[in-house]
Amino acid sequence: xIGRASVIKGLIDAEPIRAGGLSGLLERVCFAVVPVLxxxxxxxxxxxxxxxxxxxxxxxxxxxxxxDLQFVLGEGPCMEAFEHRRPVLVTDVADTATRxxxxxxxxxxxxxxxxxxxxxxIGGARLGVLDVFRRDAGPLxxxxxxxALLFTDVTVSAVLDRQESAGTGRSDDLDAxxxxxxxxxxxxxxxxxxxxxxLAEAMVRLRAHAYAQNRxxxxxxxxxxxxxxxxxxxxx
Amino acid sequence: xxxxxxxxxxxxxxEIADTLVDEFDLIDFLHTLTDRAASLINASAVxxxxxxxxxxxxxxxxxxxxxxLVELFQLQAREGPCMEAFGTGEAVxxxxxxxxxxxxxxxxAHALEAGFRSVHAFPLRLRAQRIGALNVFGENTGGDFERGxxxxxxALADVAAIGLLQERTIHRSEMLTxxxxxxxxxxxxxxxxxxxxxxxxxxxxxxxxxxxxxFARAHNRxxxxxxxxxVANPDNAIRLR
Numbered sequence: 106x107i108g109r110a111s112v113i114k115g116l117i118d119a120e121p122i123r124a125g126g127l128s129g130l131l132e133r134v135c136f137a138v139v140p141v142l143x144x145x146x147x148x149x150x151x152x153x154x155x156x157x158x159x160x161x162x163x164x165x166x167x168x169x170x171x172x173d174l175q176f177v178l179g180e181g182p183c184m185e186a187f188e189h190r191r192p193v194l195v196t197d198v199a200d201t202a203t204r205x206x207x208x209x210x211x212x213x214x215x216x217x218x219x220x221x222x223x224x225x226x227i228g229g230a231r232l233g234v235l236d237v238f239r240r241d242a243g244p245l246x247x248x249x250x251x252x253a254l255l256f257t258d259v260t261v262s263a264v265l266d267r268q269e270s271a272g273t274g275r276s277d278d279l280d281a282x283x284x285x286x287x288x289x290x291x292x293x294x295x296x297x298x299x300x301x302x303x304l305a306e307a308m309v310r311l312r313a314h315a316y317a318q319n320r321x322x323x324x325x326x327x328x329x330x331x332x333x334x335x336x337x338x339x340x341x
Numbered sequence: 342x343x344x345x346x347x348x349x350x351x352x353x354x355x356e357i358a359d360t361l362v363d364e365f366d367l368i369d370f371l372h373t374l375t376d377r378a379a380s381l382i383n384a385s386a387v388x389x390x391x392x393x394x395x396x397x398x399x400x401x402x403x404x405x406x407x408x409x410l411v412e413l414f415q416l417q418a419r420e421g422p423c424m425e426a427f428g429t430g431e432a433v434x435x436x437x438x439x440x441x442x443x444x445x446x447x448x449x450a451h452a453l454e455a456g457f458r459s460v461h462a463f464p465l466r467l468r469a470q471r472i473g474a475l476n477v478f479g480e481n482t483g484g485d486f487e488r489g490x491x492x493x494x495x496a497l498a499d500v501a502a503i504g505l506l507q508e509r510t511i512h513r514s515e516m517l518t519x520x521x522x523x524x525x526x527x528x529x530x531x532x533x534x535x536x537x538x539x540x541x542x543x544x545x546x547x548x549x550x551x552x553x554x555x556f557a558r559a560h561n562r563x564x565x566x567x568x569x570x571x572v573a574n575p576d577n578a579i580r581l582r
Binding site: 154189190192196226227228247250254258286287288290291292293297298299301302304330 | 393394395396399400408411412415418513514515518519520522523526527529530532533534535536537538539540541546568569571572573574575576578579
């Protein structure tokens, strides 16, 4: 798995840079995802906890349009994936007319038959959704599903680290000392309360500290959980 | 471990069936199941792992929240009896840990250090698909499981697999993936909530879990929902009463 995640990071970073900052990163992810998942297009929508849409990027106009549709119509796989905090895998939108009476026909008309929506999240911190589209109906293979999930992991890490590329971010979190994985999440919760900030911000701060101190993320997390390290709000 | 009492087993199945209702909370259910399984067969610890579809097994629930023991479950993400049971679909029974150091170098060493002598793992199966494994630690070496008991623990594992679905039938394998990924994410939320409450109340994470679980039960809310509420706002952990 570590090997495959590295390959995926490499594919993202091999994409030409078309823009800077967050948009640039998301764009590269969208373009990299397409051939790996045999997709016709991909889109990423960043969202706040209450479902408000922020930055949204897509690999092509058709994907952008179908992504926009969901927000305009207020229904669709992307919104469900975000709300229910789990992937929504639609092998054929033609079968979903009851589930999404507005979205299903509009997506089909827009040239899309299969939609796979993956939330970009770590537990309670939700950043947005990755949508993968296909012109033809049909499921993802097991390998493609694994790759899609790894793409979301890599993207979430890169976004949290405010990176423009996937490869320069931390790599030890994807395989954080397996036996201490729970402590990493516990540390996130602790820091959230210590600093009085949202969970995603707590994650950013934990990672930034690990990077600045050149420490393994999981070891830092253990210190936080054990009370050896505390995050203190900066004086105003 | 002793031969399982049929009456106790029947009680457990009734209890489990009772929990499979509208207000069903997956993690709480798995917690109850592993806890009952442990007392039923007099095991030191029982844990449940789910395959995350990225190629490894993730810890979901156990009869204990003790961090050291949870580590032993987490260690099996890529090596150990659970990985074998998950991979082959066959139960791994009565393995003497002292003799398993080349079979599972990393896992066996840590399990022995923790004081365990034997380990067993049962695949979690849903029709043709394997979705994870149930892990049992015993303190005595070998000969722990009688034939009849093996079938019973496998039945408990199968019940766990059924409980993992909130739909009666899985029409598509996609639905199973969606459920499993949702369940795995829920476990992460619970860990984050444990940390938040531990910090807010000045207690250890184990006690934090008990506080969250007790709060959920007292207010007739799902464990997962309460955990989501806690991590949604840094003030909520402090307000948990």
